[in-house]
Amino acid sequence: MWRAYLEGKSGLIHSATGTGKTLAAWMGPLLNADESPGLKVLWITPLRALSGDTQKSLEFPLADLAPNWRVERRTGDTTGTERARQHKDSPQALVTTPESLSLMIARDDHREFFSQLECVVVDEWHELLSTKRGVQTELGLARLRSISPGIRTWGISATLGNQQQALDILLGESLEKRNSVLVHGRIDKEIIIDSILPESIERFPWAGHFGTQMIKPVVDAIASSQSCLIFCNTRSQAEIWFQSILGFRPDWKGRVELHHGSLDREVREAVEEGLKQGLLRAVVCTSSLDLGVDFSPVDRVVQVGSPKGVARLLQRAGRSGHRPGVPSEIFCVPTHSMELIDISAARAAALAGAIESREGLERPLDVLSQHMVTVALGEGFDSDSLKEEVRTTYAYRNLTDAEWQWALDFVVRGGSALKAYPEFRRVVQQPDGIYRVEDKQIVLRHRLSIGTIVSDTALNVQYLKGSKLGTVEESFLSRLNPGDRFIFSGKPLTFVRIENMTAYVKPAAGVKGAIPRWMGGRLPLSGELAHAIRQKLDEAKNGIFDSPEMHLIRPLLEVQNNWSAIPELEEFLIESLETGDGFHLFFFPFEGRLVHEGLAALFAYRISKLQPITFAMACNDYGIELLSPERAPLIDAIEGGLFSPSNLHRDIVDSLNSVEMARRQFREVARIAGLVFQGYPGAPKSAKQFQASSGLFFDVLKRYDPDNMLLAQAEREVLEKQLESTRLATALRRIESARTVITYPERPTPLAFPILVDRLRDSVSSESASQRIEKLAMQLEREAG
């Protein structure tokens, strides 16, 4: 890599965590270091919290290699005086975030500041690249390249399925693209994927069922390690496991901690510091600890529940033995029987190198219009030259003139020239033809709203006495009544009242209560892992049970095979079943929950076109249930093109309430495009008066300016991101070409049972649901013999 750098090349370094990528990327610029003043290296990191650690590791080799160099930080925490000093007397290297880079571009002296720049390093590029923050970074890089042509761009990434594309997105259509390399991490990190297995399995599993019997082996795993990370897939699951572990080992209080994104920043930082110092036995966490902080003392990682994706599993495994040469080890803990297959499949996929890809985004106009205002804030822009600059990015390489013109109209006139936006002003074209922002209020507000991270409306959770605990989504709190108990931050709490965006609580005596259920808590299965699972089932069908997990689940799969069938790779299984509840159709695409939600609505819609019929729908990562009071015309529907990919787009739009979904998605678009201004503590009154909900904006735009391109973008994002329409179409093509196997089992099969249970849970009160489920499971267990 150093040689490539010295030859003036750009590139992407990718490998597992803990293989010294940071140092590898840093050596090139250091070997090239000279005495001349000015900013030479810009180091972009996705997490502000990481910038401190990054600065330290970059400073480490300076004494030997470039004693006169300084490394400084530029983030949202940097004070105004500090920023001003950096512009007068700039360090040689600056660690920053995508947002702070945009803020620097919003200054009118940024051209001079970046004029000596030789290299940009984008750390954790895999985290950024398929997000709007990634697009924001691409736009920032395009600007830097236009200021100093010939700068080198280096990305650092975890292993991805599409390395070359990740590099292309980083470099865009720049000249450097022709002079770039992919660098594989030289040390192949050994990764051990192990599992903690229950002694026996229930044949009829449902989510969470292993729960209590798995606590003890997990506690043992913690006890036999120095320092252990326990990853959960959702925040509520993390809260539950944290409670259970402490319930088992009360003496660990204070040495086992909790870490997730809803907790107060100070609480999280204290936990991270404890991990770094090696003071903690274990931390129960969520994806909040997926990213790069170096916790060297951690020597064991536990994954609770299905890893849902291969890359995620490898990334988490890499959190242990975070040093070159030390193997990474991860223990997977299934929470119900079917997750045994997930674990076995994930290991097989990891061995085969079937790792998820991350795609770049295609020309989001909300990010573009934000960038236009950002540039207008600083030195201003000429329409044609900024358009050409923007088109050098990967995201906007196919930007049409009409789209550019619309975005320009949006920031200058408020919307398309065909619609009236009287009195609107934001960006103004000066007599010299340059677009600038004149109004100081607009400047202030835009600077405060630069960025693309949009969080759910969250309320602070705070004790009546004053200390803060963190934040919880408003949707959860609104269901609570004063006096209700819930568990948060590992503490039993009584809800008192909501006041000024704060939920006041007091400590509660007991721990019995609802765990907050956070939005978006359920990660969908990745396409790669889904494929590996189908492969594992295919093997099972053919009598191959080659891992401890598959051995354990073998009796359950044999029941499945006896009562119905196990689908082979080229087969698509449908089970048709009648119970007291009605007529059930179970489809098993094994494509993950998101795709299944789309398929369920699509199948229901297409069947109901043949015969008026109402369905109740349910799905999990493996399959779909359609329940109807009368028998559905399944065979007719299949012959009539139930699985046909033609008219897919139209049918999806018709079958789902996609308008309502787009209305929700518009929150993000409106915020980024500057329609909705998120308040901030101590915001002046003048800012608060412009707050309105994005749903209201959506309705008003839909009604009075329906051609507004931001509406179309929200609809596109719903299709692509929430419904994964591309994956859905691929899945449908696979299903159509597969051999359809329809079975008529007499009772719910092991594959069908968890879906049925999910539906019961959602439809009846929790108490009666668990009784019914228990009864049903016992009955099935008896019948399985």
Added chain:
Amino acid sequence: MYTSVCYMNAELRREEVLSIRGAELVLLPDKGIWWAAEKTLFVADLHLGKDASFRAGSIAVPCGATEMTLERLGNLVDAHLAQRVVILGDLWHNKNARCRYSESVFAHFRERFSGIAFDLVIGNHDLKAGPLPSEHAVGKLEDGAQLGPFRLHHDPSAVQEPYGLVGHLHPGAQLVSRSGRGFCSACFWIREHYAVLPAFGEFTGLARIRPTTSDRVFVIVDDHIREV
């Protein structure tokens, strides 16, 4: 204390008639209250010109909401042959809302209904918007002004005996759709000592209410009105 009668009118729009303190009030799905005996229409929180004030603040909201709000109000006046319109506060959103463009829209509307009396209980937003010119012909009512058995207020926290008609809150009730998703819908909130009207303006949001068991809540869903 309430008796409630439901009937379908000629357009198959369900309305609710409440008898409060001896007066019969019709809750309209168009977010107003019609008091037939006095030929008076009550509305609250029009927030005229809010779209313009956002545009002036560099937030791109298209024209149309102010025009539509006034058009709906005009339709109600026509449909019921109202003689008087009482606005329970927040006619204008603020000073910027009263730009030349919005005021011309309002002047045009007022001309069309020059024979009808318009009275405004001054709300918090009207204070920001400043005094109205006489050619707008909008009468000013003191907060707490008496009309029959009612006291007219903007803000319910100021309500006086015996019974208040108020706005200000933009009440919304939490409902659950068939797909299980929660959503919020504008509503009339009838309490023991006062009734809260939904916000009439097109470009207004909702604030979720937390009714007690003695309250009655009438939600507006798709041009219908229904008690929940």
